[in-house]
Amino acid sequence: MLALDPRLYPQLQLTELPCPNPGPAQLLVRVRAAGVNRADLAQAAGSYPPPAGESPVLGLEVAGEVAACGAQVEEFFPGQRVFGLVPGGACAEYCLLDAALAVPTPDWLDDVGAASLPETWLTAWLNLIEIGRLAAGQRVLIHAGASGVGSAAIQLAKAHGAWVASTASAGKLEYCRALGADLALDYRQDDWVAEVRAAGGADLILDGVGGDYLPANQRCLNADGCLILIGLLRGKDAVLNLGQLLVKRQRVQGSTLRSQPLAMKAQLATALLHDVLPGLDAGRYRLTLDRCFALGEAAAAHAWLAGNHNLGKVVLTVP
């Protein structure tokens, strides 16, 4: 099968690899679409290796048809349309998907839309709902609001009754507002710390940016507030203000979806089935698809993300 093997980086070319065999509780999926994420760029550059024993092929989310089922799989059948989160391997003609993470694709959703959902919505759900314990009426600050994760997180936080502030570059603020952000701030021009504080501060911050945002986040965070760090776009070195941590009883939590145990990912996948899909069908949520590229154009898709051009999700299509 053709697959995007990051070991060929920086070429980012398709190469011929053996088709994987499904384990007893896995599905072999004929891939039709695979989402592209920042993590893929880091993995391709060698700074985010796949977990031990997982496919080295790029791609963390997949949509397509079941090609074969493992011996213990009873709830899925060959030919069925499915989508879901994978630990790697989605950027290929065939990909393994744990049955516990597979979600049947409804008729009203195409494969590109389905492939745009798992990584961002499950990251948002894990951090806002499971770890952040978001409650109605709380005040949430979401950085990189127009990113794949940010565009899901704004919608999820609003649907749970939060007041939402978001940061993004100037040309993306209207997009954040359209997704529901009550306050959208240009992180280059606005004094976003002052504006968030003036608006009432934040009880929960979802930060995929890191670096020098740490002290700024601490100044925005209300007493007993929680900062969840999910990314390092501004670097991994920062100065923590222990005085504010202590006096304001702040919590700072790091979090990665990829390293969560299968049981937690399976629990999160039920949120796709029981909340995100019904929410999309009812118009409570919207797809945040930015652009599609063919699998063979993966280098262009990565460049699009690296250039910060996307509003929401980028997806690769597999003929």
Ligand SMILES: NC(=O)c1ccc[n+]([C@@H]2O[C@H](COP(=O)([O-])OP(=O)(O)OC[C@H]3O[C@@H](n4cnc5c(N)ncnc54)[C@H](OP(=O)(O)O)[C@@H]3O)[C@@H](O)[C@H]2O)c1
């Ligand atoms: N921990 C986890 O489990 C997990 C899971 C998924 C994603 N993530 C992380 O979440 C973040 C978003 O991921 P994604 O795939 O959704 O990203 P994405 O769609 O590629 O969007 C990232 C956006 O971040 C903004 N940005 C880039 N560099 C920045 C900087 N130096 N300062 C401020 N903003 C910057 C850009 O938007 P502007 O034009 O607004 O600057 C860019 O478009 C990444 O850090 C990613 O690694 C973590």
